[in-house]
Every structure is written in C-alpha cells, then in structure tokens.
Amino acid sequence: MAVPTPTAAATESQPARLPVGGAATAAGRVLAVLSAFGPTHPSLTLSEISRRSGLTLTTTHRLVGELRQWGGLERGPDGRYAIGLRLLELGALAPHGLQLRELALPYLDDLHQATRANVHLAVRDGADGVYVEALRARGAVQVLSRLGGRWPLHATGTGQVLLAFADREVQDELLQARLKRFTPDTITDVGELRRVLAEVRRTGVAIADNQLTPDALAIAVPVRGRRDEVVAALGVTVQRGTVPSHALAPALAATARGISRALGSPSATPEAGGAIRASRTGGAMTPRSR
Numbered sequence: 436m437a438v439p440t441p442t443a444a445a446t447e448s449q450p451a452r453l454p455v456g457g458a459a460t461a462a463g464r465v466l467a468v469l470s471a472f473g474p475t476h477p478s479l480t481l482s483e484i485s486r487r488s489g490l491t492l493t494t495t496h497r498l499v500g501e502l503r504q505w506g507g508l509e510r511g512p513d514g515r516y517a518i519g520l521r522l523l524e525l526g527a528l529a530p531h532g533l534q535l536r537e538l539a540l541p542y543l544d545d546l547h548q549a550t551r552a553n554v555h556l557a558v559r560d561g562a563d564g565v566y567v568e569a570l571r572a573r574g575a576v577q578v579l580s581r582l583g584g585r586w587p588l589h590a591t592g593t594g595q596v597l598l599a600f601a602d603r604e605v606q607d608e609l610l611q612a613r614l615k616r617f618t619p620d621t622i623t624d625v626g627e628l629r630r631v632l633a634e635v636r637r638t639g640v641a642i643a644d645n646q647l648t649p650d651a652l653a654i655a656v657p658v659r660g661r662r663d664e665v666v667a668a669l670g671v672t673v674q675r676g677t678v679p680s681h682a683l684a685p686a687l688a689a690t691a692r693g694i695s696r697a698l699g700s701p702s703a704t705p706e707a708g709g710a711i712r713a714s715r716t717g718g719a720m721t722p723r724s725r
Contacts, residue, residue, distance in 0.1 A: 467488040471483070477518075480514065503519070535567055543669075552683065620645040645675060
C-alpha cells in the first residue's frame with residue numbers, strides 16, 4: 436500500500452539540531468555529521484553533509500571517511516552516503532528501542548491479525564513519540580507512520596498516552612511551546628490538551644480522532660515496565676467511521692497487559708488475552724471494511 440508523502444502540513448519531527456557551539460568538540464562534529472541525515476534526507480552527498488552539518492568540506496571528508504571505515508556510514512554506487520548498519524547494531528541495545536520491539540513483536544502480531552488495523556508501538560524521546568514498530572494493514576487507512584518515525588506527542592494517540600503519563604515538568608515544558616497543527620482537528624489549544632491528557636490518565640485510553648492523518652482514528656493505551664512506570668504506548672489506527680471509538684480498547688488493553696507482564700510490570704494481571712481472541716471471531720472489535 437502506498438503511503439502518502441508527508442506535506443508541509445504533515446511532516447515528521449526532526450531530532451534537535453546541535454547548537455552552533457555543539458560541534459566544537461570531536462564528538463560534537465561526529466554527531467553533527469550523523470544529524471545531517473533524517474527521514475527526508477536518507478542519503479546525502481559529501482557537499483550536502485557539509486552544508487547540513489555546518490562543518491567545512493575538509494572536516495566533513497575526514498569524518499565521513501572515519502565513520503564509513505567504522506561502519507556508521509555507507510557509500511552507495513552513486514557516491515551518496517547513508518546511515519550504516521553499525522548504528523543499527525547499537526540501536527538494538529537501547530532498552531526502550533529495539534529490545535522492547537523484539538519482546539513486544541509477538542503480541543503486536545497477534546493484535547495486528549486480530550484487528551486488521553495499523554498497529555504502532557512508540558516510546559517518548561523529548562517532545563516526540565518515536566515508533567519502534569509500525570505494522571501496516573492491507574486495505575486499512577493510509578498512515579504516515581514508519582519504523583523509526585517521530586511525531587509531536589500532542590498529535591498522535593500513542594503520543595498523548597506518553598505525554599499524559601510523563602512527569603509534570605515534561606508536560607509543562609511541551610505545553611509552553613507552540614503546538615503544531617496537522618489537520619483542522621489537531622488539538623493546539625493548551626487548555627483543551629490538558630483536559631484530554633487528564634481523561635487519558637483517568638481512563639487509560641487515548642482517542643485521537645483526525646489528529647495527525649486525515650480521516651484516521653487512533654486508539655492507544657500505556658505499556659508499563661518493571662517499576663510499573665509507563666515505558667511505551669501501544670496504538671492502532673483505523674479509518675474514521677469504520678468502528679466505534681472504544682471498540683478496540685479491550686484488545687489493546689489485553690495486548691498491553693501481555694507486553695507489560697513480559698517486561699515485569701507488577702500490575703499486569705495474567706489474563707489470557709480473551710479480548711483478542713474474541714476479536715478474531717468477528718466480534719465488535721474487528722473494523723468493518725468500507
């Protein structure tokens with residue numbers, strides 16, 4: 436299924452660029468080179484890396500050569516550079532990244548098969564939610580999400596869950612910034628967003644209707660870790676009008692409990708995921724085809 440190209444109104448968040456003085460050290464210069472790459476710039480020429488990193492061409496040439504020798508960058512037949520597999524190896528060690536994805540994947544696959552919806556697993560990185568897994572369903576609503584993609588917390592179901600259970604300092608800092616609008620319904624009013632976050636904390640479910648992707652309904656729930664803290668958010672996205680807002684919540688909750696239990700959460704009860712099995716029998720949780 437083709438995924439629409441992000442427009443100016445719907446573009447993934449970019450990791451924060453290094454400040455001008457941030458590239459003064461050797462480590463800062465290496466990070467500046469790596470930060471030149473992004474979702475809209477997956478491959479770059481040497482000159483483009485130099486321009487986007489703010490480094491001289493001579494310095495860029497030296498650092499790119501070292502990173503390539505180490506495996507952090509790869510050079511294609513066309514002479515353009517891309518992120519190398521060595522960084523993927525390191526990323527796999529992140530406890531809230533690929534390790535979490537590997538543990539959760541069997542549960543996500545069950546949910547994906549049961550609901551026939553787009554399934555997402557996200558973690559918080561600053562003011563953004565980063566997808567550590569994104570399973571797309573054939574024939575489902577088109578979404579912009581992808582593995583490794585990042586979006587502002589206020590504009591997605593998983594993001595609203597992560598923000599609702601974040602520390603008050605994190606919430607206050609984000610709510611002081613300008614909230615970007617992606618659709619006519621995106622919540623950009625601080626007071627309204629605070630009310631939504633309070634409801635998410637009360638119910639344990641986020642309902643994001645037409646917030647990031649037009650004509651899409653996202654439902655999300657928290658995933659808890661060893662100390663019962665919220666470490667991730669699990670969500671599904673379906674076409675608006677194909678399923679009642681809360682119909683998928685039981686299947687999501689059952690899946691989140693399974694993942695939380697595997698992570699060692701003390702509050703995750705050993706329920707057998709009956710909600711998921713019920714959805715497989717054609718119950719109300721399964722979205723209707725349009």
